[in-house]
Amino acid sequence: xxxxxxxxxxxxxxxxxxxxxxxxxxxxxxxxxxxxxxxxxxxxxxxxxxxxxxxxxxxxxxxxxxxxxxxxxxxxxxxxxxxxxxxxxxxxxxxxxxxxxxxxxxxxxxxxxxxxxxxxxxxxxxxxxxxxxxxxxxxxxxxxxxxxxxxxxxxxxxxxxxxxxxxxxxxxxxxxxxxxxxxxxxxxxxxxxxxxxxxxxxxxxxxxxxxxxxxxxxxxxxxxxxxxxxxxxxxxx
Ligand code: URA
Numbered sequence: 001x002x003x004x005x006x007x008x009x010x011x012x013x014x015x016x017x018x019x020x021x022x023x024x025x026x027x028x029x030x031x032x033x034x035x036x037x038x039x040x041x042x043x044x045x046x047x048x049x050x051x052x053x054x055x056x057x058x059x060x061x062x063x064x065x066x067x068x069x070x071x072x073x074x075x076x077x078x079x080x081x082x083x084x085x086x087x088x089x090x091x092x093x094x095x096x097x098x099x100x101x102x103x104x105x106x107x108x109x110x111x112x113x114x115x116x117x118x119x120x121x122x123x124x125x126x127x128x129x130x131x132x133x134x135x136x137x138x139x140x141x142x143x144x145x146x147x148x149x150x151x152x153x154x155x156x157x158x159x160x161x162x163x164x165x166x167x168x169x170x171x172x173x174x175x176x177x178x179x180x181x182x183x184x185x186x187x188x189x190x191x192x193x194x195x196x197x198x199x200x201x202x203x204x205x206x207x208x209x210x211x212x213x214x215x216x217x218x219x220x221x222x223x224x225x226x227x228x229x230x231x232x233x234x235x236x237x
Contacts, residue, residue, distance in 0.1 A: 004037035011094030060115040065220035067110040073101040108203035109211040128180040136200035140172045145194040153193035
């Protein structure tokens with residue numbers, strides 16, 4: 001693939017922008033500057049650098065972020081900064097989107113990709129992807145609340161009760177809750193339905209992927225091939 005086209009596919013701007021980048025000596029392949037925009041490279045796993053920042057070619061890109069509180073998952077945030085501000089420009093240019101949403105005050109595992117099929121698979125209500133939340137509540141959680149969450153709670157505007165697929169007391173005011181749906185404020189509404197209240201919400205896992213321990217709050221990284229496999233092999237429908 002021509003270098004100019006390769007850079008364009010990775011989010012470095014229009015073809016003329018990419019041509020300029022290369023001609024200005026800002027692009028290195030395997031640590032050597034290449035100033036020919038039409039030079040041909042096999043893109044598979046190709047490592048390149050733009051202005052000294054290293055990248056690897058990927059046909060589709062998959063990221064995991066440890067979402068901080070106080071950030072909205074939206075390109076047009078209303079009251080807070082956007083999580084997209086935490087990502088580098090080339091990833092935004094190539095169309096990376098969040099896979100589902102988290103509330104502004106929710107923290108933890110958030111996926112991003114430019115793979116539309118993947119987003120569809122992970123956000124479609126028909127696919128029962130488990131999402132695990134660590135929920136801190138205002139009042140102590142008791143076994144009756146756990147039983148109600150597992151049996152299903154009635155929420156406003158929902159035609160039928162919604163049940164957690166797992167609910168486990170961690171400590172007085174902390175529980176681990178697994179749900180498969182992705183409805184608006186779902187966990188907060190379920191906890192309110194059992195007469196309690198969410199004080200803090202942290203997503204620990206989606207499907208077979210737990211939030212990697214090596215990602216600090218507000219940081220992100222590319223998913224490894226094994227992590228992508230863990231995700232794609234765990235949907236139940
Ligand atoms: N449920 C909620 O209430 N909020 C989230 O951010 C995610 C799930």
